[in-house]
Amino acid sequence: MEKQILALQIAHILGEEYPRNWVLNVIEIPKQESHGDLAFPCFPLAKTLRKNPNLIAEEIAQQIKHPVFHKVKPMGGYVNVFLDQTFVANHMLQQIFQDPAAYGSHEFGKGKSIVLDMSAPNIAKPFSMGHLRSTVIGNALANLAKKCGYETVKINYIGDYGTQFGKLLAAYLKWGNEEQLKENPIQELTRVYVEFHKAAEVDPSLIEEGRSWFKKLEDNDEEAVTLWKWFKDVSLSEFEKIYDLLGIEFDLTRGEAYYNNKMEGTIGLLKEKGLLEESEGAQIIRLDEEGLPPCLIRKSNGTTIYATRDLTAAIDRQRTYNFEEVLYVVGQEQTLHFQQVKQVLKKAGFQWAENLKHISFGMMLQDGKKMSTRQGKTVLLEQALEEAIKQAAKNIEEKNPYLEDRHTVAQQVGVGAVIFHDLKHDRRNDVEFSLEEMLTFEGHTAPYLQYAHARTTSLLEKGNFNPEEAVTSIQSESAWPVIKTLRLFPEIIEKAFKEYDPSKMAKHLLELAKNFNRFYAHTKIIGSDESQELLTLIYAVKLQLKEGLSLLGIEAPDHM
Template identity: 65%
Template sequence: MEKHVLALQLSQILGEEFNRDWIYEHIEIPKQEKMGDLAFPCFKLSPALRKPPQDLASELAPQLKHDLFENVQPVGGYINIFLNQQFITEHTLKQILTEQENYGKHTFGEGKTVVFDLSAPNIAKPFSMGHLRSTVIGNSLANLAANYGYETVKINYIGDYGTQFGKLLSAYKNWGDEEKIRANPLAELTKIYVKFHEEAKENTLLIDEGRHWFKKLEQQDEEALRLWRWFKEVSLEEFEKIYQLLGIEFDLTRGEAYYNDKMDATVELLKEHQLLEDSDGAKVVRLDEEGIPPCLIKKSDGTTIYATRDLTAAIDRFNSYSFDEALYVVGHEQSLHFAQIKHVLNKLGFNWAQNVKHISFGMMLQDGKKMSTRQGKTILLENVLKEAIQQASDSIEEKNPQLRNKETVARQVGVGAVIFHDLKQDRRNDVEFSIEDMLRFEGNTAPYLQYSYVRAQSILQKGGFKVDASNPFLSDEKAWSLIKQIRKFPEATAKAYKEYDPSQIAKYLLDLAKTFNQYYTHTKILQGEQQDAKLTLVYGFSLVLKQGLSLLGIEAPEEM
C-alpha cells in the first residue's frame, strides 16, 4: 500500500512524463533501516528534468505528505521515507486477523484460465532427478496462479510415443524377460533400453530395427500395441507413487499417443494454409522470416514427430479450455522447439498463440554433466525422496523420539527438503545434484523454515492464543522489521507469478523466518506487557509462513 501511495504522489507531482507504474518499479528498500523504510532514487529523474538528483530530492521531499509517512528526508540524491510504524503495524495485523488464509491472495486473474504442461516423464523410464524440476516448478507456478485468482489446469503430458519406443520394443524382443519386468518394471525396462544403445554402437542394424518397430506401432500392429500398453500401465503405476510422496495431483494425465488420430487434421490445416513444403522427402514449415530453422512435421518415411503432436495438443487445449495462458514448464534445451511451435501457430492464424509461453529452466547436473537414461547415468527421484525421509526419521528418533505422527512428520520434512532445494534456485540456472546439500537440516533449507513454523506454533499454544480481531495491537519497535517482512507477502506472491519464478517466494520465506527468529531471540513474547499483541504478531508470522510454504508445495508440520 505505502509503495503505491508514494508512487501515486510522485506521479502527480512530476506530471504525465513519469507514470505511476514506472515510479513504482524504481522505489527501493534501503539496506539499512536507519536510512528509512522506502527510498526513491532521483538519479532516475535527473536526465529528463536536467537537474542534479540532490536538488530534485530536496524539492520533492517536502511535497510528500500522508498519514503513512512519519518522516520524509532528502539524503544525497535519494528521498528517504520513514513510515508511521504504529499505523502500519495495526493495519497489517488487523488485515491478517480479518483475511486469515486469504492474506496475500489476489483477484487479478479472476475469470481467466491458465493451462500448465508440467512433469511429463517418459514411460518405461524411471522418474529421475532430471524430471523433478519440471514437476515442482510447474506445481508451484500453478499454486501461485491460483493465488493470483486464475482457474488452473495442470496437465501431465506423458511421453508415451516417439522413435524411442521403437528402440524399446526392439530391446524387449532381443533381451526382455517378462518375469523380471513384472517384478521390477522400470529398472528392467531401463536396463534393456541402455543395452540397446550400447549394442547399437557396434551393430547399426539395431537402429533400423528400432525404426521398424516404431513404424509397426504407428500402423497399430497388435503385438507392438500390446507391449506398448503394458509398458505404459506399469510406468504410470510407478509414477503415481512419486506424485503421492510429493503431494502433487493433476487435473489431466494424457500421453502424446492420445493425438495420434488427431494429427491428420493438423497436417490438413497446414496444407490449407499452404505452409507445408518438401525438404529431402520430409514435410516442413519454413520459418526463414523468423530467423529459425524449419519446423519438421513429417519425416521422410512418413512418420510423425513430436512437433506435430505438440501443435495438435495446443489446438486441442485451446478448444477445451479457452485458456488465457498456456505455460509449458520444460527445460531450456527445448527453447527452439517451442519457438517453432509458437510461430507455426501464429502462421495458422491463431491469435491465442501469443499466450503460449515456454517457461524454461536449467538442467539438473551430475558431476557437471546432463543426466542421461540411455547412457545409464541418472539418479532416481524415488531413492532420493526415500533417503531424505529416512534421514528426517533418524533425526526425529535422535532428538524427539516421543513425537506424535513421526512417519507423517518425517515425510513432510524429507520431501520438503528435496522440493525446497530445487525451488530456492533461480529456475533458469543449472543445478548440480548434491544429496548432502539437499538433505541439510539447517541453513537455507525447508527444515529450517518448518522448524521456525513449529516454534511459532509452540509459542501460540503456550500463550493460549485465540484469533480475535479485537486483540490489542502492538507498540514495539523490535517488532517493526518483522511487520515489514509480513507486509511484503502479497507483493512477493504477485511478483513471483508475474515473473514465473518460485525462487522469489523461497527467498522471501528465508528472510521472513530469519527476521522472526531474531525477534524471538530478543523479545520475551510470553512475559511482560502486550502479551496478546505479541502473540498476534507471532500468529501473523506463522500464517504467512505456512501459506508461503504451501505455494511451494511444501507442508508445515505442527510439531517436529
C-alpha cells in the same frame, strides 16, 4: 500498499510523462536500515528535467505527505521514506485477521484460466531427479496462479510416443525378460534401453530397426501396440507412487499418443494455409523470416514428430479451455522447439499463440554433469525421497523421540527438503543434486522453515493464544523487521507469479524465518506486558510460513 501510495504521489508530482506504474517499478527497498524503508532514485529524471538528482529529490521530498510516512528525506539523489511503524503494523494485522486465508491474494486473474504443461516423465524410464524440476516448479506456479485468482489446469503430458519407443520395443524383443518386467518394470525397461544404445554404438543398423518399430506403432501393428500399452500401464503405476509422496495431483494425465489420430487434421490445416513444403521427402514449414530453422512436421518415412503433436495439443487445449496462457514447464534445452511451435501457430493465424510461454529451467546435475537415462547415469527420485524421509526420521528420533505421529512428520520434512532444495534456486539455473545439502536442518532449507513454523506453534501454545482474541495493534519496535517482511507477502506472490519464479517466495520465507528467529531470541514474549500483542504477531508469522510453504507444495508440521 505503501509502495503504491508513494508511487501515486510521486507520479502526481512529476506529471503525465512519468505514470504510476513506471514510478512503482523504480522504487527500491534500501539495503541499509538507516536509509529508510523505501527509496525513489531521481537519477533517471535528471536528463529530462535538466536538474541535479539531489535537487529533484529535495523538491519531491517536500511534497510527499501521508499518515503511513513517518519521515521523508532526500539523500544522495534518492527520496528516502521512513514508514510509520505503528500505522503499518496495525493496518497489516487488521488485513490479515480480517480474512487470514485471503491475505496475499489478488484478483487480476479472476475469470481467466491457465493451462500448465508440467512433469511429463517418459514411460518406461525411471522418474529421475531431472523430472523433479518440471513437477515442483509447475505445481508451485499453479498454486501461485490460483492465489492470483486464475482457474488452473495442470496437465501431466506423459511422454509415451516417438522414435525412442520404437527403440524400446526393439530392445525389449531382443533382450527383455518378462518375469523381470513383472517384478520390477522400470528397472527392466531401463536396462534394455541402455543395452540398446550401447549395442547401437557397435551396430548402427539398430537405430533403423528402432525407427521401423515406431512406424509399426503408428500403423497400429498389434504386437507393437500391445507391448506399448503394457509398458505404459506399469510406468504410470510406478509414477503414481512418486506423486503420492510429493502430494501432487493433476487435473488431467494425457500422453502424446492421445493426439495420434488427430495430427492429420493439423497437417491438413497447415497444408490449407499453404505453409507445408516438401524437403527431401519430408514435410517442413520454413521459418526463415522468424530467424529460425525449418520446423519438421512429418519425416520422410511418414512418421510424425514431437512438434506435430505439440501443435495439435495446443489447438486442442485452446478449444477445450479457452486459456489465457499455456505455461510449458520444460527444460531449457527445448527452447528452440517451443519457439518453432509458437511461430508455426502464429503463421497459421492463431493469435492466441502469443500466449504460449516456455517456462524453461536449468538441469539437475550430478557431480557437475547432466544426468542421462540413456547412459545409465541418473538418480532415481523415489530413492532420493525415501532416503530423505529416512534421514528426517533419524533426526527426529535423536532430538524428539516422543514426538507424536513421527512417521508423518518425517515424511513432511524429508519430502519438503527435496522440494525446497529445487525451488530455492532461480529456475533458470542448474541445480547440483546433493542429498546432504537438502537435508541440512540449518540454513537455507525447508527443515529450517518448518522448524520456525513449529516454534511459532509452541510459543502460541505456551501463551494460550486464542486467534479470536488477536490484538491488531502493536507498539514493539523490536518487531519491525518481522512486520516489514510480513507486509511484503502480497507483493511477493504477484512478483513470483508474473515472473514465473517460485524462488522469490522461497527467499521471502527464509527472510521471514530469519527475522522471526532474531526477534524471538532477543524479546521476552510469554509473561511480558505486551504478551498478547506479540503473540498476535507470532500467529501472523505462523499463518504466513504455513501459507508460503503450501504455495511451494510443502507441508508445515506443528511439532517437530
